[in-house]
Amino acid sequence: MITVGLADDHGIVRQGLRLLLQTDPVLSVVGEAANGLEAMAMVKRLKPHVLVLDLMMPAPDGLEVTRRLTRLKLGTRVIILTMYGDAAFLLDALKAGAAGYVVKESCGTELLRAIHEVAAGRRYLSPSLDAIVKTWSSSPEQAAAGVRKAAKPARPASRAI
Secondary structure: OEEEEEEOOOHHHHHHHHHHHOOOOOEEEEEEEOOHHHHHHHHHHHOOOEEEEEOOOOOOOHHHHHHHHHHHOOOOEEEEEEOOOOHHHHHHHHHHOOOEEEEOOOOHHHHHHHHHHHHOOOOEEOHHHHHHHHHHHHOHHHHHHHHHHOOOOOOOOOOOO
16 A cells, blocks of 8 residues: 655645545545645644645745655655656755655546656656756756756736625
């Protein structure tokens, strides 16, 4: 059994992820969190094998949660689940200690595959990120320069309707 924690600030996303993960008899969702502080507390308390973590989450964001959990060495491996598929975010996530990076445009089976790969001790990156990875492999200097130039989009502000 692979235990999984879910952390996303949108309840409907967590609910959908839980339903998806329930289709795989090897996976068990053991906890959920709506922000970074809750995610860290959940991981410390429940120690899931894998944490599926939104990148742009409040208090603190997914990158900082990943950094802190990596420093704590609790054994939980982090998969960043995000809408951002650019080199800057990917590199930041990997530097922070993420074991996987899945873009939200992916199909559900890709996330299931990522969880299995990461739980087995391997790294998983969405196939749509292959071009970035190939650039890193062929020219690390060029990739690093491109990452430094990449602008990080700001988190959209909430609007009252």
